Amino acid sequence: MTKVSILNLIPKFKDESQRAAIKRAVDLAKFADDHDFSRYWLAEHHNSPAVLGAATDLMIGHVLNHTKRITVGAGGVMLPNHTPFQVVERYATLDILHPGRVDIGIGRAPGTDMETARLIYRNIYRSEDFKKAIQEMQLYMSDEAWDLEVAPHPGAGSKIPITILGSSETSAHIAADLGLPYSFAGHFAPNTIGYALSIYRNEFKPSKYLEKPYVILGTSVNIAKNKDQAEALKKHAQNISLQFLRKERKEFMKLDPDNEPELTSMEKFVLRTSKGLSIEGDIDEAAKTWKLIKEEYKPDEVIGASYIPETDVLIDNYKYFEDIILNG
Numbered sequence: 001m002t003k004v005s006i007l008n009l010i011p012k013f014k015d016e017s018q019r020a021a022i023k024r025a026v027d028l029a030k031f032a033d034d035h036d037f038s039r040y041w042l043a044e045h046h047n048s049p050a051v052l053g054a055a056t057d058l059m060i061g062h063v064l065n066h067t068k069r070i071t072v073g074a075g076g077v078m079l080p081n082h083t084p085f086q087v088v089e090r091y092a093t094l095d096i097l098h099p100g101r102v103d104i105g106i107g108r109a110p111g112t113d114m115e116t117a118r119l120i121y122r123n124i125y126r127s128e129d130f131k132k133a134i135q136e137m138q139l140y141m142s143d144e145a146w147d148l149e150v151a152p153h154p155g156a157g158s159k160i161p162i163t164i165l166g167s168s169e170t171s172a173h174i175a176a177d178l179g180l181p182y183s184f185a186g187h188f189a190p191n192t193i194g195y196a197l198s199i200y201r202n203e204f205k206p207s208k209y210l211e212k213p214y215v216i217l218g219t220s221v222n223i224a225k226n227k228d229q230a231e232a233l234k235k236h237a238q239n240i241s242l243q244f245l246r247k248e249r250k251e252f253m254k255l256d257p258d259n260e261p262e263l264t265s266m267e268k269f270v271l272r273t274s275k276g277l278s279i280e281g282d283i284d285e286a287a288k289t290w291k292l293i294k295e296e297y298k299p300d301e302v303i304g305a306s307y308i309p310e311t312d313v314l315i316d317n318y319k320y321f322e323d324i325i326l327n328g
Contacts, residue, residue, distance in 0.1 A: 002294065003038040003301040004325040006318065007075050007218060009045060010052040010059065011240075013309045014251045021052055022059070024311050026066050031315050033067040035322055038301060040067070041075025041105060050243070050252045057090045064098040072098075075183065075303070076105030076165040084133050085152055088140040092154040105183055106134060107165040131174050137162065138209075162209075163216065168192060172199040179207025183216035186277030186297075187305055193217070193277065193297060214300050219293070220278040221304035223286045223320040224313075230282045233308065233317070237280070240307045254309050279304065279321065287324050294328070 008028060012021040029040050040063060044056040053059060056074050064072050077087055087104065095102040108130045139145060145156035164175035164182050167189035175182035182200045186193050197215055204213040222233040236255040243252060277293070279286050279302075293299075304321050308314040 002299060002325055004322050005037055005039040005041065005216070005301055005303040006032050007041045007043060007303045007305040008053075009043045009305065009307075011307045011309075012050055012052055012251050013254050015254075016309070018052060022062070024309075024314070025052075025059070026063060027311050028314060028318070029063045029067050029070070029072070031318065033070045035319075036326060037070060037318075037322065039071040039073060039103065039303070041073055041303065043075050044078045044081070044107075046081075047249065049250060057094065060102070061094055061097070064094065064101060069101070071101050071103055073103035074105050076107040076163075078107050078109055079130065079133055080108070084137040085140060085155075088137055088155040088158070088160075089152045091160055092141065092152065092158040095158055095160055096154055103161040103163065104137075105163045105165045106137075108171065127170050127174060131178065134162065134164070134174070134178060134180075166196065169196050169199050172196040173203060176200045176203035176213075177205060179205045179210050181210060181214040181216060183218065183303065185218045187218050187220040188276055190275065190277045197297060215297070216301040216303050217293070217297055217299035218277070218303050218305065220276055220280065221306045221317060221321045222278065222280040222308070223317050223324070224282060225316070225320070227282050230280065230285070233313075234280055237278070237307065241275075252307060252309075279324070283320055283324070286320065287328050290324050290328050 006028065008025050010021060010025045012018060032040050042056055042059050042063065043053050045051040046054050056077065060072050060074065091102055091104050140152050140155050141158045141160055143157050145151045162180055164171055164178070164180050165185065166172060166175070166182065167185040169192065172182060176199065184193060184196055200215065201213045206212065220237060222237045224230040224233050232255060239255065240252055279289050279293070281289070302325050304318070306314060306317055308317055
């Protein structure tokens with residue numbers, strides 16, 4: 001059976017407080033904790049008033065404090081912004097406080113614009129350097145770390161699971177070579193999913209961490225009970241995509257049918273041709289889409305991201321998503 005999970009960027013919408021946005025993220029985590037979701041990931045982003053995941057480990061700790069069983073982790077830690085030593089210290093501390101419920105997704109991108117990156121970058125990783133940094137983290141979390149002259153405490157012996165994140169073939173090669181799970185951002189890079197997953201599966205080397213390939217596939221999720229509600233969610237999702245496309249540094253806008261943004265011809269073309277992987281529509285439409293995705297990509301786990309401002313609508317969306325994935 002394919003597992004189902006949630007990716008949350010902690011979106012903030014116009015005319016709501018930051019506290020309200022964080023509360024929505026916690027309420028969603030509580031829902032996931034009470035259902036059959038496997039993990040709840042929070043993503044690191046910087047310099048965006050619309051996304052509140054900058055201090056990712058602090059937010060993970062907050063969510064862990066409000067849940068009981070679900071795995072909570074980073075989807076992901078943007079490693080250029082941190083040293084491997086620091087990441088291990090911080091996530092091992094979370095693991096001490098919440099044993100067995102923490103994992104780490106690691107990405108090679110900065111998670112921000114280049115102006116901000118210049119302020120927070122510690123390293124620019126080429127693929128080989130990135131692989132070495134992952135191996136450094138693995139060493140710090142191994143039992144052998146107790147014998148190192150300099151070791152993270154906490155951290156040594158923690159053995160926190162690591163997943164490689166990516167949206168290109170480069171990350172697929174790295175995940176395969178290291179024998180680690182691979183999470184592909186299909187909602188961002190739909191055109192290279194098949195190619196990247198084939199690389200990962202064909203080149204996978206069994207390791208002490210993982211015997212066979214394990215694929216987590218990222219997708220947008222916008223599901224409603226009926227077609228009218230589904231169309232409203234689709235329109236809202238398009239407006240969110242438009243804000244990303246325009247690189248607007250402002251809070252996300254809620255859907256306003258009487259004040260829809262004007263799209264240029266180029267924006268209409270880009271939105272139509274570069275739409276990420278998405279499970280959307282009414283329940284029947286979404287179930288048919290999932291069947292096609294499942295047949296084509298055969299993921300071991302699907303992790304869904306959504307930018308819905310109303311908590312009740314957001315949770316209903318994930319209820320339908322859970323049922324479709326687990327029973328479809």
